Amino acid sequence: MLTYFRQRYPTRIEINAKGETIEVPLANPMLVAQLHIALSTDGRHWKALNDNKPIWNQFMRDQFIHRGADGLWRLIATGGGPEKHLGPSATYATSKDLINWTFNKYLYLMKDVKDESGGLVKNIWAPEFFYDEATKEYTIFWSSTFKDAGWKxxxxxYSKTTDWKNFSPAKVMFAPPYSVIDGTLIKNTGVYYLFHKEEEFGVKTGERRGIRVATAKHIEGPYKNFEGALNRGQIAPTITEGPSVMKDPLKKGWLLLYDYPMVDKYGISSSADLFNWRLEKDVSMPDDARHGSVSKLTGAEAQALQTAFPNTK
Structure with a gap:
């Protein structure tokens, strides 16, 4: 199952020779910031349900959905709660069947974190969670900044919880020497692989806006970057973001899914070792899909979704 929202960016942000931020208009902008679902049996060819229309009208972006340890499906997403004095929030919802969703609450995960002047962060972007069988804890992680834009x-x-009611104080999980967003995790043979987007562009740094991977022995870090360009010559220099990692259904190894936000496309690459990736050329994705997350379903769950959200075309 691929869960996603739909968008075509209205502008591309660039830095000119004077160091000024400028916005370049893009063609045919659109935004459907609600939950969409697509299904696949091979991880490479995805078919949207409900004619690629939302299956729930709750506002959200960058939604992440996984089955909890108790069997309950949990959704966490970039959202926007009404309590402005607490700063930005994340949307949290649950479902027993992936068809009927219950909005639980907005999570103000950074409400107690302030900068030197007492200011709150400007954003909570692309939250995800990872369950640790050993500690019975959920680690929620996301990107935030105190600057005037989320990419600066x-x-x-990260924050930890066991009951989704009480949360540990937020702490820094990963602070590389560049701006970082869109983190996603996979654990393999005792090692955590943190895929993320390096979000750097400017006169001094040039443009480095692609997916990288760092590893650690503990989920809290410290993480060390893999010093080798991910998908060099295949994705770079095209801008990529919103990574999601899954085991390859067809052979030993993994698949990495990501979107090309400035050209409204989606990409998939495969790897045997989580470090060296090869672009998959025979793929199909729902139109305008953005920032997907991937989960494994039973056949019964897939059939129930197709029955609840059939395609008319």
Missing amino acids: ESRLW
């Missing part, structure tokens, strides 16, 4: 000097933060 952004860091990955």
Whole structure:
């Protein structure tokens, strides 16, 4: 199952020779910031349900859905709660069947974190969670910055919970020497692989806006970057973001899914070792899909979704 929202960016942000931020208009902008679902049996060819229309009208972006340890499906997404004095929030919802969703609450995960002047962060972007069988804890992680834009000097933060009611104080999870957003995790043979987007562009740094991977022995870090360009010559220099990692259904190894936000396309690459990736050329994705997350379903669950959200075309 691929869960996603739909968007075509209205502008592309660039930095000119004077160091000024400018916005370049893009063609045919659109936004459907609600939950969409697509299904696949091979991880490479995805068919949207409900004619690629939303299956729930709750506002959200960058939604991440996984089955919890108790069997309950949990959704966490970039959202926007009404309590402005607490700063930005994440949307949290649950479902027993992936068809009927219950909005639980907005999570103000950074409400107690302030900068030197007492200011709150400007955003909570692309939250995800990872369940640890050993500690019975959920680690929630996301990107935030105190700057005036979410892509400026952004860091990955984390908080832990066992009941989704009480949360540990937010701490920095990953602070590389560049702005970082869109973190996603996979654990393999005792090692955590943190895929993320390096979000750097400017006169001094040039444009480095692609997916990288860092590893650690503990989920809290410290993480060390893999010093080798991910998908060099295949994705670079095209801008990529919103990574999601899954085991390859067809052979030993993994698949990495990501979107090309400035050209409204989606890409998939495969790897045997989580470091060296090869672009998959025979793929199909729902139109305008953005920032997907992937989960494994039973046949019965897939059939129930197709029955609940059939395609008319």
